[in-house]
Amino acid sequence: MNADGLVYVSLAQLMALEFKARDLSFLARQPRGSILAGNHASRLRGRGxxxxxxxxxxxxxxxxxxxxxxxxxxxxxxxxxxxxERDRPALIVVDQRMSMFFGSQRSFKSAVAAELGALAAWMVFNAGDRVGGLVFNDQRIDRIAPLRSRKRIEALCSRIAQQNQALNAANPDAEGEEQLDKVLQQCLALAGHDHLICIVSDFAGAGERTLQLMRQLATHNDVIAMQVYDPLALNLPKNGRLLITQGELQVELAVERRQVNQPLGDFLSGRLKDVATLLRRSRVPLMMFSTATEAQQQLRAELGKLAGARR
Known part of the structure; x- marks a missing residue:
């Protein structure tokens, strides 16, 4: 399998992100307008x-x-x-479900999420804190307990890379209970208080139960939501045909036809906005990441370290 970093990632690629994370911090002083400033996205608590x-x-x-x-x-x-306190534990939650296995520009959502998860892990490690996490797909959830160790980061990145490389267009969709909510419930069981919880996902399937779990997590912990999206959800092409694949099913849509373009565009952009609105209702700081731009560059901007950067 070709781990080019855009569709599939490799363990070596994720481990090498240590150097790109060195000048990034969740706890740095944030300028006005930053995602971590203001009443609805309060600054992180830091160590107790x-x-x-x-x-x-x-x-x-x-x-x-x-x-x-x-x-x-x-x-x-x-x-x-x-x-x-000498350190505090962090849980990096990385989504590798089939809903993430899509990209119309540059990268797949699953690859961007993998990079963001690794960058977050290295940022926590560089701050002297313990790193663990949960990596999940449609069928399974891998748990890595927090520990301040390079081996622990390697274990986390290894699980991310394994699940990322297992994604395939022929994989079946999940059935039964919503996997995202299952993961958040496991977070609640693992993180009693004073954890940093970073959730990297497209938040597909998020609903009122998700909102309730996010609020519960944020009561005694610092929670950050990193929503990964594809630009196609915001700007559907006006010309040509769009091939949509789901497992073995393929559908070709004539997007130049108004009766196809407008309903599909309204559906995709509306779904993205609905999820973003729900996340904001949870009062959890929300960062949004496009598949069209390199992950570290966007993370720097979202953290307020790039002068004049705004979402």
Whole structure:
């Protein structure tokens, strides 16, 4: 199988993204207008603080840390000291379902999601935190427990590459319970509190249950949604014919005909907007990534590090 990075990715490709992730951070100060700024997409919490001890006040101590009860009891100013948590766990959730195996420009959604998942993992690792994740397709969910280790990132990237390379147009679609919601339920079981959860998906099949699970996850964790989409959903070609494949079924549509173009365009763009609206209702920061542009370039812009970059 040719792992060209546009349709299929390789483990070596995902591991090499360590260098592209070095100047990216989820926790960097974000400019106004960034995806991580504002009331509806609050800045990430960062690492927590653990109480260390009470001690006598010293000039320069933060007055907000004065312990008034202890100060009144001793008759002298006393402050509470804290130590920063050494690290925090992160779960990188990467979608490799059949709905992701599509691309009309440059890359397939599945390949972009694989790259974004690896970039997110390296960003977390470079920040000194533990990395784990869930990689899922229509039939199975692979879980990797968080650990600060290059071997753990290699294990995560290996699962991403394996599931990515298993995608094939002849694969059957999933049946039964919605897989996306199953994955979010597993996230809830794994992440009690103070995790960073990064979900990379097209969010196909998302509904009210998905919204409920996202809100539950975001109550005690930092959750980021990375929605991968194809530009065809926004700009359907006006001329020629469009070949749509699903497993062994192929349908050719004459998109130059208005009675075909308008309903199909309305359906595709409406579905994308519906999912984006649902995600925004969850109050989870939402980033959107097109298959037409390189993943790292878009991630830099979404994080607010590219001057003047806006979605």
């Amino acid at each position: 603080l653990n109480f260390d001890e009470l001690r006598r006040y010293q000039p320069g101590d933060d007055l907000r840390h004065l312990d008034w009860r202890a100060s009144l009891r001793t008759g002298k100013p006393v402050v509470r000291t804290f130590t920063e």
